[in-house]
Amino acid sequence: MFSTTTFRTLQFTRTLRLGLAAAAAVALTGLAGCANNDASNMPGMDHGSSSSAPAAPSSSAAAPTASGTPAAGPHNNADVMFATMMIPHHQQAIEMSDMILAKDGIDPAVTELARQIKDAQAPEITQMSGWLAGWGANPSPSVSGMDHGGGMMDPADMEALEKASGAEAAKLFLTGMVKHHQGAIAMAQTEVSGGQNPEAKKLAQAIITSQQAEIEKMNTLIARL
Numbered sequence: 421m422f423s424t425t426t427f428r429t430l431q432f433t434r435t436l437r438l439g440l441a442a443a444a445a446v447a448l449t450g451l452a453g454c455a456n457n458d459a460s461n462m463p464g465m466d467h468g469s470s471s472s473a474p475a476a477p478s479s480s481a482a483a484p485t486a487s488g489t490p491a492a493g494p495h496n497n498a499d500v501m502f503a504t505m506m507i508p509h510h511q512q513a514i515e516m517s518d519m520i521l522a523k524d525g526i527d528p529a530v531t532e533l534a535r536q537i538k539d540a541q542a543p544e545i546t547q548m549s550g551w552l553a554g555w556g557a558n559p560s561p562s563v564s565g566m567d568h569g570g571g572m573m574d575p576a577d578m579e580a581l582e583k584a585s586g587a588e589a590a591k592l593f594l595t596g597m598v599k600h601h602q603g604a605i606a607m608a609q610t611e612v613s614g615g616q617n618p619e620a621k622k623l624a625q626a627i628i629t630s631q632q633a634e635i636e637k638m639n640t641l642i643a644r645l
Contacts, residue, residue: 490554491619498614500557502624503548505607509570510541513600516573519581520593529641530590533634537597540630544623551620571603591645594638601631601638 491499517534520526552558573581573596581592604627611624 491551491617493616493618495551495555495617495620496615498611499617499620500552500555502607502611502615502620503551504557505570506604506627507545507548507552509572509600509604509607510545512572513541513597513604514538514545515578516581516593516597516600519578520589523585523589525586527587527590527641527645530593533637533641534593537634544627547623551617570607571600573600587645591642594642594645598635598638598642601635605631605635 514537517538520534521531521538577592577596581589581596584592608624608627608631612621612628615621615624
């Protein structure tokens with residue numbers, strides 16, 4: 421029998437797969453006047469094939485939604501793909517952080533970092549969901565092909581983290597999050613180089629800066645465990 425976390429992680433991965441057609445349609449069919457701005461080279465991702473569904477609109481004229489506000493200015497496929505991929509990526513980082521925060525006997529520096537990651541990434545999920553809604557994309561995207569690319573933890577990794585305690589749990593969290601952050605940075609770099617929307621590019625650069633600093637901090641913590 422799977423534990424609760426294994427079941428939840430398997431269900432999360434299965435849900436990601438169900439969203440392939442919708443995500444591919446938004447990301448790969450092309451926006452009006454932006455056909456050359458393709459985001460299909462997102463690191464660690466298999467975006468599947470294109471479909472005949474209409475692309476996202478080329479402006480953010482939609483009204484704000486309950487999940488956030490649309491990003492001002494024009495956008496392209498890279499912007500849509502960035503938000504679509506980064507949301508489930510952030511969701512898993514928060515799940516990992518919650519696991520550590522629920523444990524006793526964890527180094528305070530590690531729990532502080534977990535809280536910092538959760539506090540930073542939860543509002544970003546809301547922000548990016550609002551952008552997608554404003555762009556006419558799925559505001560709660562589930563993307564297939566992501567699987568465990570982009571630094572994503574697989575069910576076995578999540579199971580091990582849930583069962584571990586003390587220094588072992590801290591080390592699993594830190595080593596897993598370093599890879600997770602590296603994947604996020606690669607995705608953000610693709611947005612910086614290929615995106616069009618100023619707000620999306622600004623967030624991508626902020627992710628690069630903050631998560632690189634966190635990687636350095638995590639590597640220091642790993643060395644002392």
